[in-house]
Amino acid sequence: MSEYWCLWELMGDTDGKTRGGMRDAIAAWRQPGWDLAVELATVGSDGWWPHSMALWRITDDAALTRALDAGFDDGLDEHSFHAGRSTLFERISGELVDRHAALLVEHVRAESAGALDRLAGPDAVFAEIFAPWQGLAIWGADDIFALGAREREGMGCGGTPGLADVLGSWAIKTPSRDLV
Amino acid sequence: MTSHGTEGHVYIHEDVVVRATRTAAYLANQGSWWSFSEEYRYDLVGIFGQLRPAGRWPRAVNLWEADWHRIEHVFDEQFGTPATQAPVDERHNDWWRRSAGDRSGGWDRLMVPGPGSRALAELQEGTPRPCVVQQVIALRHGAQQDFLAWVGERVPAAVDGSGWELLMSLRALHGSTATVLYGAPTWDGVGQLAGLLPVPDPDWRPEVTTSLLQAWEGSALLQRGAA
Numbered sequence: 001m002s003e004y005w006c007l008w009e010l011m012g013d014t015d016g017k018t019r020g021g022m023r024d025a026i027a028a029w030r031q032p033g034w035d036l037a038v039e040l041a042t043v044g045s046d047g048w049w050p051h052s053m054a055l056w057r058i059t060d061d062a063a064l065t066r067a068l069d070a071g072f073d074d075g076l077d078e079h080s081f082h083a084g085r086s087t088l089f090e091r092i093s094g095e096l097v098d099r100h101a102a103l104l105v106e107h108v109r110a111e112s113a114g115a116l117d118r119l120a121g122p123d124a125v126f127a128e129i130f131a132p133w134q135g136l137a138i139w140g141a142d143d144i145f146a147l148g149a150r151e152r153e154g155m156g157c158g159g160t161p162g163l164a165d166v167l168g169s170w171a172i173k174t175p176s177r178d179l180v
Numbered sequence: 181m182t183s184h185g186t187e188g189h190v191y192i193h194e195d196v197v198v199r200a201t202r203t204a205a206y207l208a209n210q211g212s213w214w215s216f217s218e219e220y221r222y223d224l225v226g227i228f229g230q231l232r233p234a235g236r237w238p239r240a241v242n243l244w245e246a247d248w249h250r251i252e253h254v255f256d257e258q259f260g261t262p263a264t265q266a267p268v269d270e271r272h273n274d275w276w277r278r279s280a281g282d283r284s285g286g287w288d289r290l291m292v293p294g295p296g297s298r299a300l301a302e303l304q305e306g307t308p309r310p311c312v313v314q315q316v317i318a319l320r321h322g323a324q325q326d327f328l329a330w331v332g333e334r335v336p337a338a339v340d341g342s343g344w345e346l347l348m349s350l351r352a353l354h355g356s357t358a359t360v361l362y363g364a365p366t367w368d369g370v371g372q373l374a375g376l377l378p379v380p381d382p383d384w385r386p387e388v389t390t391s392l393l394q395a396w397e398g399s400a401l402l403q404r405g406a407a
Contacts, residue, residue: 004371006233061371064233068311068367071204071394072229078200078238087390088234088374112382129374130234130315131388164385 012050020178022052025080033063040171047169089126100140106168115162185299206282207396228393235391291350294328309363
């Protein structure tokens with residue numbers, strides 16, 4: 001594959017491991033060939049909290065292999081979060097829209113491989129490289145108000161035929177002020 | 181490949197929650213001591229840390245190979261009456277205290293092998309494979325046996341020539357998950373492996389969690405020339 005995408009999800013706690021701190025830890029992490037495409041804070045009233053996400057674009061196989069060879073001590077400040085998880089994807093349609101600062105991030109599981117190809121409407125759709133019937137749909141708007149308007153018009157994969165499960169949350173590009 | 185080498189084997193898969201920055205320390209300490217009577221000692225197939233590009237972190241995986249005779253006696257030593265518990269050993273207690281500082285809990289599963297799953301003795305043949313892709317698959321209740329039969333039949337041919345091999349396929353004894361491990365000498369071609377794996381039957385309703393694991397260098401599956 002020419003490129004990969006990796007979603008990090010960091011779970012903090014309300015006793016110091018804040019979304020602002022997780023943002024700083026993500027920003028400080030350096031890995032050649034890993035470009036931070038978007039860094040997000042999950043909106044507390046629709047998802048886990050405190051919870052942050054980072055979507056990395058991995059430029060090529062060599063960049064992926066280098067990160068694996070770096071092992072456990074790769075410089076990420078693990079004291080800044082309670083637990084982390086990561087998933088490798090390929091992008092199968094659309095693109096992230098830079099001006100979109102408010103997003104709906106959905107984990108989707110299709111009933112069969114190929115169903116994700118037929119999703120229409122998200123800014124971008126990603127499929128897991130090791131389980132291509134599982135993926136990520138990202139819907140965006142310029143701000144929270146515009147996301148709300150888009151939600152009222154009908155947004156998200158819920159009810160889409162061919163999907164077995166959908167779990168989504170609102171998220172925003174993390175502001176520079178500290179966010180618990 | 182047949183599963184003759186795993187007959188009678190029972191596996192313990194431990195998903196261990198590690199404290200921040202302690203993964204390497206946890207692996208080394210965990211591999212340095214055995215908790216219970218030598219006659220019942222399990223074989224520690226491997227100790228692994230989950231890596232940043234895919235998985236849960238900081239987390240580790242311990243994979244043990246045993247049989248019911250040993251498991252029953254070890255459980256009795258650990259959880260039985262005072263009369264059957266292992267005598268106090270200060271070296272063990274020191275090891276336990278060190279480990280407690282490195283991890284905070286975990287999720288364990290008793291597992292049995294599926295067709296094509298390799299025993300530790302078989303994993304100790306050929307080139308060592310410290311790079312491991314782990315897939316934990318939640319399945320529809322009742323689909324485990326069909327899924328593992330399919331893995332044993334389809335996967336080895338699908339990955340043949342890629343540098344990656346099916347190491348083990350296991351089913352949880354008390355649950356509807358399966359765990360499949362693939363290994364290689366290096367991480368080269370891990371992206372290509374993803375494209376080679378066959379897609380399971382949707383009727384099994386597979387929900388997959390993939391982790392990329394690095395084996396601790398002292399892991400038994402990496403040793404060669406053992407008795």
